[in-house]
Amino acid sequence: SQKIEQNSEALNIQEGKTATLTCNYTNYSPAYLQWYRQDPGRGPVFLLLIRENEKEKRKERLKVTFDTTLKQSLFHITASQPADSATYLCALAYGGSQGNLIFGKGTKLSVKP
Amino acid sequence: EADIYQTPRYLVIGTGKKITLECSQTMGHDKMYWYQQDPGMELHLIHYSYGVNSTEKGDLSSESTVSRIRTEHFPLTLESARPSHTSQYLCASSEMRVSGNTIYFGEGSWLTVV
Known part of the structure; x- marks a missing residue:
């Protein structure tokens, strides 16, 4: 069955830096x-x-990449702000484009001022 | 913001009680879902529906049942609640597009069975 792994449970970064989630x-x-x-x-x-x-x-300060060879997606938040602190979930569709989603556990991002 | 509403937000009930979690959406979406999420854990799909009179079981086995008599309404019922049912239940809906389904979630219902 399909499995999703989000590389870390928590990520702490300084305000203004780029956060990268896997x-x-x-x-x-x-x-x-x-x-x-x-x-x-x-x-x-x-x-x-x-x-x-x-x-x-891309969408504003967000960027997502998708590498089907590596079976990996990267999620970037540039110029991060404390308001970006949250848990970010990756989700995949299975069973085709009309299929349901399965979710990863998420990565908890904390942006320190 | 998504127009999907869940009630109650928080509920504490005794073992053996019957409960219904209500979910309504005003976006006219055909597909609706119920997910279960324990703290710090991933969401698990327990029920979904393609439209009126359609109900399907999700990936995670659940003792709950659902109904879809109206497009906008997708209630979840537990006939006899147990402590193992303590969790957060999230209702969601989506348009069915060829390009992919973006899911809109409600705020969740936190259920505690004592």
């Missing part, structure tokens, strides 16, 4: 991959979607 998966490549942000006690919020035929996607 998502690795096993088995087959998904039709697309998504990143979500989750704040404590809240539901996840969608950030970005990248399809298997796309190498990179």
Whole structure:
């Protein structure tokens, strides 16, 4: 079965630096991959979607890459701010583009002023 | 912000009680989901629905049941709650697009069974 590994449970960085989070998966490549942000006690919020035929996607200070050879996605937040502190979840679609998502455990990012 | 609402947000009940967690969305989405998430752990899909009168079991076995009589409403019921059911339950919905389904989550319902 498909498994997702987000490389670290927690990441601490200084304000203004770039945060880089990693998502690795096993088995087959998904039709697309998504990143979500989750704040404590809240539901996840969608950030970005990248399809298997796309190498990179950007949205404001966010950038996602997708390497189907390495079976890996990288999520970058540039010029990080304390308000970026949250848990970031990687999610993969299985069973095609209309399939359901499976989620990783997430990486808890803390940005210190 | 997504228009998906869950009630109650927090619930503490005794073992053996029947409970229903309510979920409504105003976006007209066909597909709806229930996920279960324990603190610090990943979300697990327990139920989903493609539309009215459609219900499917997810990847994680659950003793709960769901119904979908109206597009906007997807309640989850536990007939007899047990302490092992203590968890956060997240309702979600999505449009079904060829390009992929972006999921919109509610704020979650925290259930504690004592």
